[in-house]
Amino acid sequence: QIQVTGSTIYLEFETTSNIKTMSCVYPIIKAQQPTFTLSPTTLSIACGDMGSKTFTVNNVYNTPSVSYSWSYNGWTPVSSTATSITLVPSSATALPSNVVVTPSVSGVSQPSKTCVVSRAAFSANSEILGNSIICPGSTQTYTLTNSGSYSSVAWNIPQTSVATITSSTNSSVTVQIVGSGYFKLNAVVSNGCGQTATIPRAFYIGVPVVNTYANSNKIFGVADVYSTNY
DSSP, X not given: OOOSSSEEEOOEEEOTTOOEEEOOOEEEOXXXXXXXXXXXXXXXXXXXXXXXXXXXXXXXXXXXXXXXXXXXXXXXXXXXXXXXXXXEESOSSSOOOOEEEEEEETTEEOOOEEEEEEEOOOOOOOOEESOSOOOTTOEEEEEETTGGGSSEEEXXXXXXXXXXXXXXXXXXXXXXXXXXXXXXXXXXXXXXXXXXXXXXXXXXXXXXOEEEEEETTEEEEEEOOOOXXX
């Protein structure tokens, strides 16, 4: 059994008189098992990102007579070297496939290495603008900042007994106040890759409730404070 390092070989002679003579010791060098790595191993791509990405394979033990075969569906090649390839996504909205490289040593295929490609999380950079002071029975219009960067905007109010939506566009919504209490106005925005994010704004309609009680002919009150925008 030859080890990767530390193995030697020599020849021992023994005469008829039982005299032993050893030849010179020669080291035996065993080639390392071909080993390869791919960088990066994971890649997160935001919707709309058409920037170039470079993938590099490393021949860890400098094994000779190596060639590489790349697989990259959904990508467009830009340039390449003997050990790397630069690609751009073929679409701004369709997620490209994983990038795979298969090394071959003297024509013999080695285990493939893969970079796992995923879609980056979608984060909306917007807020709902409009009047915070609302009276029962009134009608208010609210606008969404940065609305043009989304493919669609859907407005909703879960608390329909307090407020309802009378009309809306991607950039604005008109709200009719029909009762008192708490309600939340939501703008659900979508990007071109089908990802969604919710932008909320909360309101409280009506006079805050005051709890009172009698003690020694005095009236004490505790007022609940309501936030209109959080």
